[in-house]
Amino acid sequence: MVTSPPAGSAPAREPVHVIGLLTALIGLALVLLLPRPAGLPVAGQIMLGLLLFSVILWMTEAVDYAISAVLITALMAFLLGLAPNAAKPEAVLGTTAALTLALSGFANTALALVGAACFISAAMTLTGLDKRIALFILSLVGARTKRVVVGAILVGIVLSFLVPSTTARVACLVPIVMGIILAFGVDKRSRFAGLLMIATAQAASIWNVGVKTAAAQNMVAIGFIEKAFGQTITWLDWLIAAAPWSIGMSIALYFVMTRMMPPETEEIAGGKDTIRQALRALGPMTGAEWRLLLIMLTLLGLWSTEKVLHPFDTSSTTIAAIALMFTPGIGVMGWKQAQSKIPWGTIVLFGTGISLGTALLQTQAAAWLAHLIVAHLGLAGASAFMILALLSLFLIVVHLGFASATALASAMVPIMISVLQQIAGDQSSVSGAAPLNLIGMTLLLQFVVSFGFILPVNAPQNMVAYGTDTFSAKDFVRTGLVLTVIGYGLVLLLGATYWSWMGYLSH
Numbered sequence: 302m303v304t305s306p307p308a309g310s311a312p313a314r315e316p317v318h319v320i321g322l323l324t325a326l327i328g329l330a331l332v333l334l335l336p337r338p339a340g341l342p343v344a345g346q347i348m349l350g351l352l353l354f355s356v357i358l359w360m361t362e363a364v365d366y367a368i369s370a371v372l373i374t375a376l377m378a379f380l381l382g383l384a385p386n387a388a389k390p391e392a393v394l395g396t397t398a399a400l401t402l403a404l405s406g407f408a409n410t411a412l413a414l415v416g417a418a419c420f421i422s423a424a425m426t427l428t429g430l431d432k433r434i435a436l437f438i439l440s441l442v443g444a445r446t447k448r449v450v451v452g453a454i455l456v457g458i459v460l461s462f463l464v465p466s467t468t469a470r471v472a473c474l475v476p477i478v479m480g481i482i483l484a485f486g487v488d489k490r491s492r493f494a495g496l497l498m499i500a501t502a503q504a505a506s507i508w509n510v511g512v513k514t515a516a517a518q519n520m521v522a523i524g525f526i527e528k529a530f531g532q533t534i535t536w537l538d539w540l541i542a543a544a545p546w547s548i549g550m551s552i553a554l555y556f557v558m559t560r561m562m563p564p565e566t567e568e569i570a571g572g573k574d575t576i577r578q579a580l581r582a583l584g585p586m587t588g589a590e591w592r593l594l595l596i597m598l599t600l601l602g603l604w605s606t607e608k609v610l611h612p613f614d615t616s617s618t619t620i621a622a623i624a625l626m627f628t629p630g631i632g633v634m635g636w637k638q639a640q641s642k643i644p645w646g647t648i649v650l651f652g653t654g655i656s657l658g659t660a661l662l663q664t665q666a667a668a669w670l671a672h673l674i675v676a677h678l679g680l681a682g683a684s685a686f687m688i689l690a691l692l693s694l695f696l697i698v699v700h701l702g703f704a705s706a707t708a709l710a711s712a713m714v715p716i717m718i719s720v721l722q723q724i725a726g727d728q729s730s731v732s733g734a735a736p737l738n739l740i741g742m743t744l745l746l747q748f749v750v751s752f753g754f755i756l757p758v759n760a761p762q763n764m765v766a767y768g769t770d771t772f773s774a775k776d777f778v779r780t781g782l783v784l785t786v787i788g789y790g791l792v793l794l795l796g797a798t799y800w801s802w803m804g805y806l807s808h
Contacts, residue, residue, distance in 0.1 A: 321363025367646030406655025418465030457504030511547030654711025
C-alpha cells in the first residue's frame with residue numbers, strides 16, 4: 302500500500318549525482334585558475350570553463366537537463382558580469398548585460414520552432430493520429446517478419462516528416478511494436494523482437510539527419526548558422542542535401558539488422574490480421590484527426606516550398622499551425638490538455654544551449670579553441686574533403702560521451718563554425734585554393750551530430766526502446782558500431798561525389 306507523505310513534509314528532491322556535479326565545478330575552477338593564454342580574453346577563459354562545466358554535467362547527467370540550464374545561466378550572469386567586456390576590456394560587462402547574453406538564446410527563432418514542434422507532437426499524441434498512421438502503414442506490409450521490419454522503418458520515415466520530435470516518434474511506436482510482438486505470440490526477448498525495436502530507434506536517428514524539422518539539434522545548428530552567417534537553410538535545401546544519406550542508411554539498416562539479428566521465423570501466422578484488428582479498434586477517424594491531418598499536410602507543403610513559392614520561414618509557418626491547433630472550432634486541443642505533454646526541460650535546455658554557443662563566439666573562446674583544433678588535427682592547408690572527414694570522425698568520437706544530440710550540438714556547432722572560419726581565413730592567403738562553403742560544411746557536420754547509433758545512452762529515443770527489455774545493450778552496440786561505420790562511409794562517399802558536385806564543401 303502506498304502512503305502519502307505527511308502534511309508539511311519536504312517535497313522529494315530531484316536526483317543529483319554529487320560526483321558528477323563536483324567534477325563539473327572542479328573543472329570550471331581549474332580552467333579559471335589556469336594562467337590565461339595569450340590572445341584569449343578573460344571572458345573567453347570564463348566561457349571555456351563554463352563549456353567544460355556544461356559538458357561534464359551533460360555527459361554525467363549529474364542533474365536534469367533543465368536544472369543544468371538554470372545553473373549555466375546563473376554562472377554566466379555572475380562570472381561574465383564581473384569580468385571585463387571582451388569587446389571593451391577597459392570596462393566590466395556587468396550582470397545585466399551578462400544575463401541578457403545568457404538569455405539571448407530564448408529570443409532565437411529556432412527556439413520558437415522547437416517549442417512549436419513539441420506542441421505538434423502533443424497534438425499527434427492527444428488525437429491518436431500518429432498511432433493511426435503507424436498501424437495503417439504496418440497493415441500494408443504483410444506478416445512476413447522481414448516485411449514487418451520494413452514496415453517499422455517506413456513508419457519511422459513517414460512520422461519524421463509529420464512529428465518534429467524524435468523521442469515522441471519512438472514513444473508512439475514502442476507500444477505499437479510491443480503490441481505487435483505480444484499479439485504475434487513472440488517472446489519479447491527473441492531476436493525478432495530485439496531487431497524490430499532496435500530498428501525502430503535507429504530509423505528515428507537516421508531520419509533526424511534527413512529532415513530539418515525532425516529533431517531539436519537541427520534547430521540548434523540553424524540558430525548558430527543564422528547568427529554567424531546571417532543566412533538560413535530552407536526545409537527543402539536541407540532535404541535535398543540529407544535525403545541521399547538517410548535513404549542509403551535506411552537500406553543499410555534493414556540489411557544490417559536482418560543479417561546480424563535474423564528473425565527466428567519467416568512468417569508469423571495471423572500477423573496481418575492482428576495489425577488490422579488493432580487499426581479497426583481505433584474506429585473511424587475523428588474530426589480532430591482529420592483537422593490535424595489537414596493542418597500537418599498544409600504545413601508540410603509550406604515547409605517544402607519555403608523561399609520557392611512563398612517568403613515565409615519554417616518557424617513562422619509552424620507557429621501559425623500551432624495557433625490553428627488551439628483555435629476554438631477548428632483546433633484539435635486545449636492548453637490544459639497540451640501543457641502536460643510538453644517537455645519544457647528540452648525547450649529550456651535548447652535556449653540555454655544557443656546562449657552558451659553565442660557567448661563562446663562573442664567572447665572569442667570558440668575562435669581560440671578552434672585554433673587548437675586546427676593545429677592538432679592538421680587541418681591547416683587540408684582539402685575540404687579531408688576537413689569533412691577529420692571533423693566528422695572527431696564528432697563521432699565525442700558523441701560517445703553525450704546522452705543528448707541537442708547538448709552536443711550546443712557545445713560543438715559554434716566551435717565547428719569557428720574552426721571552418723579559421724581555415725577559410727588561412728585559405729584566403731593561398732592563391733588558387735577553392736574557398737570553403739562555410740554554411741554547407743556546417744550543415745554536413747551537423748548531420749554527423751545525429752550519429753547516436755552506438756550506445757543506448759547516446760540518445761533519448763534509444764533509451765525509450767531499451768526500456769522495453771527486448772534487447773541487450775550488447776546487441777545495440779554491435780549493430781550500432783556497424784551502422785556508424787556505414788554512416789561514416791556514406792558521409793565520405795557523398796562528400797567525394799554528390800555533396801561536392803552540389804557545392805556544399807567548397808564554392
